[in-house]
């Protein structure tokens with residue numbers, strides 16, 4: 001099948017590349033010519049493990065193309081995917097749909113023969129109807145169907161999530177479009193991946209409900225973690241104890257400094273707006289937004305109180321800046337709040353992240369970005385682990401101790417064990433573990 005992918009951001013690039021790897025002919029289109037030039041010379045604008053190799057392989061096999069010119073690819077396409085950004089609109093928390101609608105207009109003038117227009121971008125309920133109306137208005141003779149097909153990719157694990165998803169959701173009333181979608185996802189269908197065919201509005205809501213539910217789960221366990229600290233319990237054991245109940249499930253029950261990234265913060269806000277406008281308020285989601293934002297700010301207080309209530313003139317080593325491991329994404333990362341509050345309190349920051357220091361450099365001021373974990377730890381008064389990159393899980397603790405001015409560790413991801421650390425002479429605190 002022939003696929004045109006509009007938008008070479010995270011979702012477009014990963015999805016386009018994986019469709020090409022399934023054997024389809026894919027053209028990824030972006031207006032940004034420097035991005036397309038870079039992609040054509042083999043440079044990948046995002047950090048995603050395995051993506052560079054997969055792009056190179058599919059380009060070499062003439063299945064994957066990058067272009068600024070949408071016309072030929074859209075004319076020939078069986079399916080045109082809209083994978084442009086839907087950032088939070090300034091002021092009201094709504095998803096900004098201007099890129100989606102601009103793409104719809106452009107597509108409308110170009111399609112030839114029956115074409116399935118697929119929204120992969122996360123869009124509010126009813127956006128598919130609007131896209132359909134725009135296409136009809138711009139090109140009344142067009143033969144098309146608009147389908148919602150949300151993505152459930154996690155940054156850092158996106159290729160695996162695309163190729164081995166828990167489910168594929170397809171929202172449309174058009175039988176003809178369902179056939180095209182089944183053909184596109186046939187390699188997964190053969191693996192018995194459930195394909196949920198539903199109405200378009202339901203599909204659009206599934207995406208928001210999934211992300212909001214995961215945000216609720218994380219925020220719930222984070223509050224339980226706080227309670228564990230107060231009542232002498234251990235949140236990891238609570239997570240295991242409840243997670244083994246199949247109705248609850250063990251994933252997304254890791255307590256930490258609060259969720260960040262480009263999806264949960266944006267999508268919970270947008271869902272809350274959708275609820276308000278539909279006169280069906282989502283109080284749980286609203287609380288989660290508030291609790292999570294406060295938590296990120298509170299993490300710096302945790303460090304300050306661990307340091308005896310004052311960090312003025314202290315040097316703090318931060319390991320991990322990205323909102324999670326295996327990405328360079330800094331959007332809404334807890335590290336941003338932590339760094340600014342510690343700096344306000346008079347501390348100097350030495351930081352190391354394997355991938356995100358470039359991005360962090362655009363956001364954070366007066367941080368000394370270091371060459372490696374031990375360089376960051378050197379001459380610091382406390383080590384704070386913010387993101388659980390694998391390489392921080394087995395640090396040479398003797399070396400850490402000898403490099404720190406005082407052997408203090410705040411582990412916001414619970415990657416070390418309290419006993420183990422105190423046996424090695426560290427004063428150690430973590431999240432939700434009284435023991």
Ligand code: UGA
Pocket residue numbers: 122151152153154155156211214218251252253254255256257258259260261262263264267323324
């Ligand atoms: C999330 C969803 O997991 C994907 O299914 C979805 O497709 C994507 O958003 C999206 O809408 O595009 P992502 O933002 O890449 O993916 O990252 P997650 O792995 O879900 O982590 C989000 C945040 O939650 C991170 O800050 C992470 O540290 C935090 N988290 C996650 C926890 O604090 N505890 C957990 O147990 C799990």
